[in-house]
Amino acid sequence: MTQRRPGTAGSLGRDNRSLLLRSLYFSAPASRHALEAATGLSAASVGKVVRELVGEGVVIEAGSLGSDGGRPRKLLRIAPGCGHVVGVDVGETRIRIGLFDLSMTELADADRPLDPRRHDPEAVASRILSGLSAVLTKTAVPTDAVLGIGISVPGAVRQTPGKTVGSQRFCWDPISLTELLRAGTDLPLHFDSQANTVGRAELWFDSGRETPSAVVVLLGTDVEVTIISGGSTVHSGPAGAGESGHTVLVAGGRSCRCGSKGCLDAYVGAEGILDRFREAGGVIAGDTDQETALAAIVDDDQGTGVLAETLGYLGASIGGLINLLNPTRVILGGWAGSLLGARDLDAIRDAARRHSLKYSFATTSIDLCSFGPEAAVRGAATLPLEHFLND
Amino acid sequence: MTQRRPGTAGSLGRDNRSLLLRSLYFSAPASRHALEAATGLSAASVGKVVRELVGEGVVIEAGSLGSDGGRPRKLLRIAPGCGHVVGVDVGETRIRIGLFDLSMTELADADRPLDPRRHDPEAVASRILSGLSAVLTKTAVPTDAVLGIGISVPGAVRQTPGKTVGSQRFCWDPISLTELLRAGTDLPLHFDSQANTVGRAELWFDSGRETPSAVVVLLGTDVEVTIISGGSTVHSGPAGAGESGHTVLVAGGRSCRCGSKGCLDAYVGAEGILDRFREAGGVIAGDTDQETALAAIVDDDQGTGVLAETLGYLGASIGGLINLLNPTRVILGGWAGSLLGARDLDAIRDAARRHSLKYSFATTSIDLCSFGPEAAVRGAATLPLEHFLND
DNA sequence: ACAGCTTAATTCGCGCCTTGATTTAACTCG
DNA sequence: CGAGTTAAATCAAGGCGCGAATTAAGCTGT
Numbered sequence: 070m071t072q073r074r075p076g077t078a079g080s081l082g083r084d085n086r087s088l089l090l091r092s093l094y095f096s097a098p099a100s101r102h103a104l105e106a107a108t109g110l111s112a113a114s115v116g117k118v119v120r121e122l123v124g125e126g127v128v129i130e131a132g133s134l135g136s137d138g139g140r141p142r143k144l145l146r147i148a149p150g151c152g153h154v155v156g157v158d159v160g161e162t163r164i165r166i167g168l169f170d171l172s173m174t175e176l177a178d179a180d181r182p183l184d185p186r187r188h189d190p191e192a193v194a195s196r197i198l199s200g201l202s203a204v205l206t207k208t209a210v211p212t213d214a215v216l217g218i219g220i221s222v223p224g225a226v227r228q229t230p231g232k233t234v235g236s237q238r239f240c241w242d243p244i245s246l247t248e249l250l251r252a253g254t255d256l257p258l259h260f261d262s263q264a265n266t267v268g269r270a271e272l273w274f275d276s277g278r279e280t281p282s283a284v285v286v287l288l289g290t291d292v293e294v295t296i297i298s299g300g301s302t303v304h305s306g307p308a309g310a311g312e313s314g315h316t317v318l319v320a321g322g323r324s325c326r327c328g329s330k331g332c333l334d335a336y337v338g339a340e341g342i343l344d345r346f347r348e349a350g351g352v353i354a355g356d357t358d359q360e361t362a363l364a365a366i367v368d369d370d371q372g373t374g375v376l377a378e379t380l381g382y383l384g385a386s387i388g389g390l391i392n393l394l395n396p397t398r399v400i401l402g403g404w405a406g407s408l409l410g411a412r413d414l415d416a417i418r419d420a421a422r423r424h425s426l427k428y429s430f431a432t433t434s435i436d437l438c439s440f441g442p443e444a445a446v447r448g449a450a451t452l453p454l455e456h457f458l459n460d
Numbered sequence: 461m462t463q464r465r466p467g468t469a470g471s472l473g474r475d476n477r478s479l480l481l482r483s484l485y486f487s488a489p490a491s492r493h494a495l496e497a498a499t500g501l502s503a504a505s506v507g508k509v510v511r512e513l514v515g516e517g518v519v520i521e522a523g524s525l526g527s528d529g530g531r532p533r534k535l536l537r538i539a540p541g542c543g544h545v546v547g548v549d550v551g552e553t554r555i556r557i558g559l560f561d562l563s564m565t566e567l568a569d570a571d572r573p574l575d576p577r578r579h580d581p582e583a584v585a586s587r588i589l590s591g592l593s594a595v596l597t598k599t600a601v602p603t604d605a606v607l608g609i610g611i612s613v614p615g616a617v618r619q620t621p622g623k624t625v626g627s628q629r630f631c632w633d634p635i636s637l638t639e640l641l642r643a644g645t646d647l648p649l650h651f652d653s654q655a656n657t658v659g660r661a662e663l664w665f666d667s668g669r670e671t672p673s674a675v676v677v678l679l680g681t682d683v684e685v686t687i688i689s690g691g692s693t694v695h696s697g698p699a700g701a702g703e704s705g706h707t708v709l710v711a712g713g714r715s716c717r718c719g720s721k722g723c724l725d726a727y728v729g730a731e732g733i734l735d736r737f738r739e740a741g742g743v744i745a746g747d748t749d750q751e752t753a754l755a756a757i758v759d760d761d762q763g764t765g766v767l768a769e770t771l772g773y774l775g776a777s778i779g780g781l782i783n784l785l786n787p788t789r790v791i792l793g794g795w796a797g798s799l800l801g802a803r804d805l806d807a808i809r810d811a812a813r814r815h816s817l818k819y820s821f822a823t824t825s826i827d828l829c830s831f832g833p834e835a836a837v838r839g840a841a842t843l844p845l846e847h848f849l850n851d
Numbered sequence: 852a853c854a855g856c857t858t859a860a861t862t863c864g865c866g867c868c869t870t871g872a873t874t875t876a877a878c879t880c881g
Numbered sequence: 882c883g884a885g886t887t888a889a890a891t892c893a894a895g896g897c898g899c900g901a902a903t904t905a906a907g908c909t910g911t
Contacts, residue, residue: 395703
């Protein structure tokens with residue numbers, strides 16, 4: 070693995086190799102001919118690179134296509150077992166760990182509870198490490214067969230060169246989690262915000278592979294947004310972006326925990342919804358958690374009008390994003406977003422339509438996230454996978 | 461000009477050539493050594509490419525650097541006269557045309573009035589063509605020495621493959637302007653929205669060359685935003701984006717001409733400001749135009765509080781953009797933006813600070829656009845220039 | 852003033868890459 | 882079972898960038 074300068078002939082070869090690997094990954098079983106068309110490379114080059122990859126065990130032949138008068142073309146695919154990836158989702162109340170093969174079928178998962186009041190990096194790191202060894206022993210996958218670990222962290226991620234990371238929400242010191250994990254594993258670590266990983270899951274697996282640009286709105290305890298443009302490239306500011314929750318929606322409105330007033334978060338964040346519901350005279354039975362309380366409101370808002378209002382606010386903010394970014398798709402996710410969207414997606418669409426320009430809205434689709442809570446885990450696991458495809 | 465496939469060795473050469481040209485352009489006079497460092501290429505390759513470029517007359521030597529004991533390094537620069545670019549800004553009341561050499565010094569300009577009530581493509585096209593021939597004859601620059609024409613159009617630009625264009629604001633048919641111009645010139649045409657061109661001007665010339673990401677907020681008769689991320693790449697949705705003016709700022713608030721309610725535009729767009737001023741009891745003398753009326757309000761808002769309110773709204777929306785995108789810089793431009801910002805930029809900054817997360821705000825700077833009305837012309841002219849640098 | 856030193860810039864041979872053409876392999880059809 | 886057809890592998894050629902060596906051009910100290 071000689072690290073060559075970019076721009077040299079050698080790096081060109083690596084680029085083409087990675088281009089081919091990528092094409093092969095996304096077009097499932099493909100013939101060499103199909104790869105020529107997909108990559109734009111010549112038959113000779115495709116043949117050479119494929120031979121190399123087969124030699125390394127990365128690519129295998131998978132049957133052949135019936136012919137009509139000539140030699141049949143053999144189909145190729147990436148060997149699913151030639152490597153594995155791990156995805157980790159650090160949530161508010163639990164940590165989920167998943168082990169996948171290269172075709173992203175889940176081989177094992179683990180679940181570790183997390184006290185919502187204690188998010189210190191030590192607790193998180195120890196649970197991640199315990200879950201990691203659990204899934205590895207359960208499947209008897211050796212550590213060196215794992216290409217890397219992708220970790221989804223709530224809130225914006227601050228990346229400083231040298232792979233340090235901090236979660237804005239948990240008030241972590243930028244370096245701590247990486248260091249703590251390093252004590253237990255040498256595998257490559259990749260971090261990203263939860264919104265980004267959910268977005269990745271959606272775009273890699275659910276029909277969205279061809280989507281040039283998308284916005285993922287993650288509605289949970291608070292609101293996060295991730296913007297994707299240009300294929301799989303994730304647009305993100307230098308200091309971690311996507312904190313859409315504190316955009317002003319009602320100037321001079323409700324106070325928000327961020328200290329400002331009228332933030333989107335204070336209206337459509339789960340806490341904001343529940344607060345507004347109580348203030349409007351709604352009654353929440355017992356001391357249930359946020360999730361069941363919100364589900365109850367979605368089911369019957371007791372005539373407070375809070376539900377319709379919430380859908381309107383959410384739609385308006387989505388409409389604003391459509392005007393600003395004109396994405397091909399808007400994907401609504403997060404536990405609260407799924408809850409609201411499952412039942413009332415049309416109301417949200419309608420509000421978005423009312424608050425966006427006609428042409429922009431017409432070129433955008435608003436859909437519900439097609440994965441459940443495991444979306445972030447899958448999306449996180451694509452982080453090392455992408456590194457693998459980029460060689 | 462053999463059009464080669466990408467990924468081949470030939471395209472590698474062209475890539476490196478363009479990389480070098482770009483580096484040379486942005487680091488003014490540079491020695492071969494400096495270019496080695498900037499491009500990452502070897503001395504041999506830099507020498508070869510430079511020799512080619514000098515042979516073509518694109519690059520010239522410009523003095524040499526004093527040495528301390530060795531052969532002095534010669535400085536290189538792009539020959540300013542080896543090509544020219546034209547920038548056109550189609551405004552509400554006038555069309556500006558500028559002719560520049562490759563170092564972007566303006567050689568000539570032209571100005572054509574436009575009836576604000578008549579924006580039909582025919583009128584615009586004829587004025588552009590007349591201005592074009594005016595600047596060319598004035599400077600005796602032959603047409604084939606012009607690399608291309610960049611045109612800045614108000615509102616979002618809809619680009620469909622095949623170089624057709626339409627301005628959302630003027631309700632143009634997507635193809636008309638291109639066709640009409642084709643009748644008068646064969647030069648390559650490049651279109652972009654005014655917000656994008658102003659952003660380009662700012663990032664290419666005013667210290668921002670190294671800025672990885674920026675947001676340009678253009679406040680005029682309405683509000684537009686452009687988002688830049690990753691060097692000079694302009695992020696833009698498929699159907700033209702940046703219509704930030706119709707983001708909801710005050711849910712359920714003032715009616716906006718777009719049919720919605722509470723839009724940013726209805727509060728901080730020039731028309732919105734004047735309306736609110738009148739409603740608050742302010743008096744506008746005579747039948748002055750928007751620009752002088754707004755200037756008067758900025759000077760003295762007659763105790764209505766509309767000015768402070770406007771600054772607060774503007775700042776809040778900027779704060780929202782900071783949270784969402786975390787750009788390195790925010791640049792406020794447009795005639796109304798310049799007017800407000802020249803006097804009260806600190807009030808805007810303050811409001812943005814109050815409405816954004818601490819860390820995000822701390823990593824962003826908010827500045828006034830450093831060019832005047834000619835910003836869009838200069839920025840538009842960089843469109844063909846960029847094509848030139850990309851070979 | 853001149854040899855010696857230092858640094859720029861060029862030249863040359865090498866390895867790497869891709870490519871189009873040619874050859875071999877594999878299968879169908881009459 | 883051989884002709885025809887298409888897939889895949891092989892081969893020689895051309896391009897490119899790189900490192901090492903070479904030449905060019907100016908300082909410096911005696």
